[in-house]
Amino acid sequence: MIREDYRTTGGYTGMSMSFYDMKRKTWHQTWMGADGGALYIEGGLNESGAMVLSNRNTPYYTEGSPVNRVTWTPNEDGSVRQHWQSSQDTGKTWATVFDGLYVKRAALLAE
Numbered sequence: 001m002i003r004e005d006y007r008t009t010g011g012y013t014g015m016s017m018s019f020y021d022m023k024r025k026t027w028h029q030t031w032m033g034a035d036g037g038a039l040y041i042e043g044g045l046n047e048s049g050a051m052v053l054s055n056r057n058t059p060y061y062t063e064g065s066p067v068n069r070v071t072w073t074p075n076e077d078g079s080v081r082q083h084w085q086s087s088q089d090t091g092k093t094w095a096t097v098f099d100g101l102y103v104k105r106a107a108l109l110a111e
Helices: none
Strands: 002-007 013-021 026-033 038-045 051-054 067-074 080-087 095-102
Touching: 026 051, 038 067
Parallel strands: none
Antiparallel strands: 002 013, 013 026, 026 038, 038 051, 051 067, 067 080, 080 095
């Protein structure tokens, strides 16, 4: 399991937990914000090697509610782009919710 704690520049905080469901052969991530908001997304690797998870095909999705799609794309320099998009029209058009870049933190040197 991978745990992420996050804080936005606007002060919003929360966490996510990600895991691979071996029985269903799918990745799952649960986001939980400090305000109690939750998002459940699932998916896997696409043909170009990016991880794409969405709430559209989860048991928690309600028809007519926004569709969320989060894509993690590995870059040649070892960084990873996370692009979160949302659709109000079942995927016809998309708006960016978050577009960020993850980079490895330099190792701490012992003094």
